Amino acid sequence: MEAETGALPTKDDFSGWYNEILWRAEIMDVRYPVKGLYVWFPHGFAIRKRAYQILRDLMDRDHQETMFPLLVPENEFMKEAAHIKGFENEVYWVTHGGKNELDVPLALRPTSETAIYPMYALWIRSHADLPLKLYQIVNTFRYETKHTRPLIRLREITSFKEAHTVHVTWDEAERQVEEAIELYRTFYRRLCVPVIVSRRPEWDKFPGADYTIAVDTIMPDGKTLQIGTVHLLGDHFSKTYNITFEGADGEQHYAYQTCYGISERSIAALISVHGDDKGLVLPPDVAPVEVVIVPIIVGKRRDEVLSAAAALEDDLRAAGFAVKMDARDLRPGAKYYYWEMRGAVLRVEIGPRDIDANTVVIVTRSGEKHTIDRRGVVEGIGSILAQFREEIYGRAERSMADQIRIVGTVADAAEAVKTGVAVVHWCGSKECADAVEEAVDASILGSDIRSEHIPDSTGPCIVCGGSGKSAMVARTY
Numbered sequence: 434m435e436a437e438t439g440a441l442p443t444k445d446d447f448s449g450w451y452n453e454i455l456w457r458a459e460i461m462d463v464r465y466p467v468k469g470l471y472v473w474f475p476h477g478f479a480i481r482k483r484a485y486q487i488l489r490d491l492m493d494r495d496h497q498e499t500m501f502p503l504l505v506p507e508n509e510f511m512k513e514a515a516h517i518k519g520f521e522n523e524v525y526w527v528t529h530g531g532k533n534e535l536d537v538p539l540a541l542r543p544t545s546e547t548a549i550y551p552m553y554a555l556w557i558r559s560h561a562d563l564p565l566k567l568y569q570i571v572n573t574f575r576y577e578t579k580h581t582r583p584l585i586r587l588r589e590i591t592s593f594k595e596a597h598t599v600h601v602t603w604d605e606a607e608r609q610v611e612e613a614i615e616l617y618r619t620f621y622r623r624l625c626v627p628v629i630v631s632r633r634p635e636w637d638k639f640p641g642a643d644y645t646i647a648v649d650t651i652m653p654d655g656k657t658l659q660i661g662t663v664h665l666l667g668d669h670f671s672k673t674y675n676i677t678f679e680g681a682d683g684e685q686h687y688a689y690q691t692c693y694g695i696s697e698r699s700i701a702a703l704i705s706v707h708g709d710d711k712g713l714v715l716p717p718d719v720a721p722v723e724v725v726i727v728p729i730i731v732g733k734r735r736d737e738v739l740s741a742a743a744a745l746e747d748d749l750r751a752a753g754f755a756v757k758m759d760a761r762d763l764r765p766g767a768k769y770y771y772w773e774m775r776g777a778v779l780r781v782e783i784g785p786r787d788i789d790a791n792t793v794v795i796v797t798r799s800g801e802k803h804t805i806d807r808r809g810v811v812e813g814i815g816s817i818l819a820q821f822r823e824e825i826y827g828r829a830e831r832s833m834a835d836q837i838r839i840v841g842t843v844a845d846a847a848e849a850v851k852t853g854v855a856v857v858h859w860c861g862s863k864e865c866a867d868a869v870e871e872a873v874d875a876s877i878l879g880s881d882i883r884s885e886h887i888p889d890s891t892g893p894c895i896v897c898g899g900s901g902k903s904a905m906v907a908r909t910y
């Protein structure tokens with residue numbers, strides 16, 4: 434599995450850089466013989482594991498994790514009209530078991546409303562059963578007809594976290610939407626990925642939802658990536674699946690629901706936003722290797738250096754760091770290159786000079802060098818990691834701010850979307866949205882924007898001049 438050496442394409446050729454880094458940093462093997470399905474290399478899977486542990490810790494504060502079946506009987510799947518409209522061209526069907534044709538075709542879940550809600554109808558009896566807040570992290574299947582791309586647009590979504598909550602009132606469901614948005618903000622802050630939250634236009638909302646709030650980031654090529662969505666479902670699905678409860682008033686009521694999802698696009702964003710021409714740059718919280726120790730082995734003092742490095746490794750592991758000692762028979766420079774490609778956050782060089790001076794040299798992934806006392810190494814590394822996290826988050830925030838242009842004309846919007854997001858005033862009409870898409874080769878991404886980079890303001894719609902509000906226009910993945 435040893436990937437080749439040699440420089441990565443620069444990030445200006447983002448697509449080339451992205452495909453190459455998935456191979457060279459051992460994230461994904463794209464050679465699996467089914468379109469839209471890819472294989473996690475162990476290193477990539479270790480990043481996913483740490484990122485999703487953060488997500489689970491956040492979800493487990495007030496949700497419960499569970500797991501529903503993958504296969505959904507046709508009659509249940511076909512029940513919710515708007516939902517089917519949204520997925521009928523994307524759903525895979527299982528029609529045979531062995532040589533026997535199944536009497537009821539089974540859908541591979543594209544998302545799990547149709548698997549979960551018939552069970553919610555059995556489970557929920559009284560308002561005392563609410564709110565019910567469950568989630569699962571499963572694989573889902575969507576027969577995507579647009580260009581598939583590893584981690585970004587898959588036919589098997591391998592890391593689909595979907596939460597499905599049930600509430601007594603609409604207001605409580607809306608509060609849950611706000612809590613979900615906050616949870617996503619916290620999650621992406623831990624991944625040091627800057628986000629913009631906005632409300633999708635009516636025609637882009639989740640099939641069957643009342644409205645959809647989306648979490649987007651801006652990729653290095655200026656296109657936006659939707660890295661999370663929160664849907665207020667109202668009582669559409671509860672009416673279809675008969676999810677009712679006896680209220681405090683003794684009457685039967687339809688429940689109000691939300692659902693919200695994140696996929697491995699979160700990992701795509703993490704890799705793309707922070708990576709550089711030397712490889713992955715990872716925030717400490719998700720780096721499989723936070724500290725790599727490289728012993729500088731000099732001739733006769735080889736054993737002394739190796740045992741000092743081993744002692745350091747023990748101390749750092751005992752302190753809870755994800756540490757690895759690289760004692761392979763390679764030149765130090767080759768080791769530096771190897772670990773930079775894989776996103777090790779810090780490297781500690783330890784050689785005879787350091788032993789005599791009782792110091793260690795720490796070099797961060799961004800090239801900052803620190804010489805610290807061996808005795809203070811645990812505190813020292815802890816604070817350098819914390820600084821590193823703020824350094825990469827700050828850099829990502831600044832580059833996102835540079836990719837956002839507030840413009841007043843369609844012509845300026847056409848220019849701005851070449852490198853990022855254009856913020857315009859839009860009246861909210863589909864006609865003007867279509868006119869923008871015609872003229873700008875990008876679409877209305879969302880309005881009711883929540884981002885410190887984008888003031889929410891009003892002004893004349895850039896198409897019709899009617900009263901408009903801030904809206905984003907962008908090319909998207």
Ligand SMILES: Nc1ncnc2c1ncn2[C@@H]1O[C@H](COS(=O)(=O)NC(=O)[C@@H](N)CS)[C@@H](O)[C@H]1O
Pocket residue numbers: 543544545546575577584585586587588590594595596639659660661662664692693694695696697698
């Ligand atoms: N083909 C795909 N490949 C990778 N990620 C995807 C794909 N389709 C959707 N996603 C991601 O999954 C998230 C949730 O998908 S969704 O359709 O918007 N929402 C749902 O399915 C709801 N049931 C919430 S769980 C999206 O925001 C997007 O980030």
Ligand SMILES: [Zn+2]
Pocket residue numbers: 859860861862865894895896897898899
């Ligand atoms: Zn207009």
